Amino acid sequence: MLALLRHQEESDCAHTTTVVISNVVGVAGLARAQEHGVMTEVIEHRGQPGEDPLSGRQAHESVIHGRLVELEIEAVILSGYMRIFSPWFIERWEGRLLNIHPSLLPGFPGAHAHRDVLIAGVELTGCTVHFVDTGTDSGKIISQREVAVHLDDTEESLSQRVKQAEHILYPQVIDAYASGNIPL
Numbered sequence: 001m002l003a004l005l006r007h008q009e010e011s012d013c014a015h016t017t018t019v020v021i022s023n024v025v026g027v028a029g030l031a032r033a034q035e036h037g038v039m040t041e042v043i044e045h046r047g048q049p050g051e052d053p054l055s056g057r058q059a060h061e062s063v064i065h066g067r068l069v070e071l072e073i074e075a076v077i078l079s080g081y082m083r084i085f086s087p088w089f090i091e092r093w094e095g096r097l098l099n100i101h102p103s104l105l106p107g108f109p110g111a112h113a114h115r116d117v118l119i120a121g122v123e124l125t126g127c128t129v130h131f132v133d134t135g136t137d138s139g140k141i142i143s144q145r146e147v148a149v150h151l152d153d154t155e156e157s158l159s160q161r162v163k164q165a166e167h168i169l170y171p172q173v174i175d176a177y178a179s180g181n182i183p184l
Helices: 004-012 028-035 053-070 087-093 114-121 155-178
Strands: 019-022 039-042 097-101 125-133 140-149
Touching: 004 028, 004 114, 004 155, 019 053, 019 125, 028 039, 053 087, 097 155, 114 125, 114 155, 140 155
Parallel strands: 019 039
Antiparallel strands: 097 125, 125 140
16 A cells, blocks of 8 residues: 555656545554545444345445445555455456455465465465456456565565565556556
């Protein structure tokens, strides 16, 4: 979040962050956005006992969707949002829903990419910006940036180097997308 906001402030940026929405109160992204004068909202999802998980998810996403439409949002840029969207939401934002993942997809999808990279013993990882589809980290790849894996890497050290690459790649891709230079 901070890298995206700094990019907007320090460069000839083609996009603007209108709102930062989180489903969790008190996350760092909300504080960073507020510090940079960006509107923030928390739309929590709290399942009710006995509630059908799918209908509860769609109800939550319906609130998010309604707010995005109300604010005339053109694209949803995911950054640290750790919930998987339902097909219902993805259909409404198809081609306008971007995510960044800390591996060179299609390799190492899911929530534990750095751990999985280290266990696999590969020499190269990186980050991928992709369109979100109904699978897990399986959408059309937009761009990638490679990062070497060092023999003495830990999940933390690898994560830090991949984050540096993400902070360069994601703003560039979002600018290209906002300028109409990314085919859908």
